[in-house]
Amino acid sequence: MDARRESEPTPMKNRTTVQRKSERELVVTRTFNGPARIVFEAWTKPELLKRWWVPKSFGVSLLSCEADVRVGGRYRFEFGHEASKPMAFFGRYIEVTPHSRLVWTNDESDDGAVTTVTFEEKGGKTLLVMHELYPSKEALDGAIAGMEGGMPETFAQLDELLVTLGASVGRS
Amino acid sequence: MQGRLSARCVAGRRHSQIDFISMQIRSTRRFPGPKLKPLASLVDEKVGRVRTCKLGLRRLEEEAAWIERYRQLWDARFDELDKVVEELKRKEKVDGRKKRE
Numbered sequence: 001m002d003a004r005r006e007s008e009p010t011p012m013k014n015r016t017t018v019q020r021k022s023e024r025e026l027v028v029t030r031t032f033n034g035p036a037r038i039v040f041e042a043w044t045k046p047e048l049l050k051r052w053w054v055p056k057s058f059g060v061s062l063l064s065c066e067a068d069v070r071v072g073g074r075y076r077f078e079f080g081h082e083a084s085k086p087m088a089f090f091g092r093y094i095e096v097t098p099h100s101r102l103v104w105t106n107d108e109s110d111d112g113a114v115t116t117v118t119f120e121e122k123g124g125k126t127l128l129v130m131h132e133l134y135p136s137k138e139a140l141d142g143a144i145a146g147m148e149g150g151m152p153e154t155f156a157q158l159d160e161l162l163v164t165l166g167a168s169v170g171r172s
Numbered sequence: 173m174q175g176r177l178s179a180r181c182v183a184g185r186r187h188s189q190i191d192f193i194s195m196q197i198r199s200t201r202r203f204p205g206p207k208l209k210p211l212a213s214l215v216d217e218k219v220g221r222v223r224t225c226k227l228g229l230r231r232l233e234e235e236a237a238w239i240e241r242y243r244q245l246w247d248a249r250f251d252e253l254d255k256v257v258e259e260l261k262r263k264e265k266v267d268g269r270k271k272r273e
Contacts, residue, residue, distance in 0.1 A: 018240075019239075020239065028242075028243075030250045032250075032257050033258075034260070034261050038261060039253075042253055042256045042260065048260075051252065051256050052250075052255070052256055055249060057248055144234070144235050144238045
């Protein structure tokens with residue numbers, strides 16, 4: 001029929017939720033106002049990934065963003081204030097199902113989670129569910145408590161980012 | 173980190189928390205009433221010349237605070253991702269129109 005009849009709802013901010021589902025699991029959800037193929041594309045093309053993975057408000061820059069999104073392919077995101085001391089997230093993709101499912105490892109530490117992202121399209125919108133499964137209760141507890149020795153590097157880095165984020169919000 | 177320790181000892185345990193802890197001690201002593209809800213509950217006790225405080229970390233509250241910070245991180249990323257999605261949608265529409273022409 002008429003393509004212009006496509007409803008274009010007033011842009012409303014969708015909610016992001018985070019929940020600890022069990023001793024070893026964290027689940028992040030968000031709905032996007034677009035089809036799954038587009039949201040999936042934004043997660044799998046490095047040139048698109050780098051536009052949202054480190055928002056400007058974090059106050060740090062993404063130094064490099066490599067993602068070979070194939071089963072067995074590797075990814076590495078480096079960011080920081082100076083190129084000499086980059087912080088990095090890295091691992092490999094263990095499952096890639098176009099437009100519906102991505103699974104990757106987080107190899108920054110032995111306590112890193114396995115992350116599964118699913119894209120579920122309904123009525124032109126996509127529900128994204130990111131599921132992080134830690135190797136043990138202690139690994140997730142360690143990430144949360146930030147205990148010395150038990151804290152995966154990746155979360156220390158997130159904390160650092162958030163401190164930067166808080167500081168930049170405070171300045172503006 | 174549980175049980176009774178002197179404030180100096182508690183602070184020494186975890187360098188990065190020194191400021192946080194001393195701020196908490198100051199704020200709970202200086203201001204009457206629950207103005208700031210401390211993340212850690214501190215209970216003062218003075219024995220002789222040493223003031224000790226019991227640091228009972230409220231694990232669940234800490235976890236909730238961490239989860240909220242983690243949520244904010246992803247929320248900020250997803251707000252940017254929204255923009256990318258909008259742009260790709262527009263591009264798809266334009267490309268679709270071109271193909272039909």
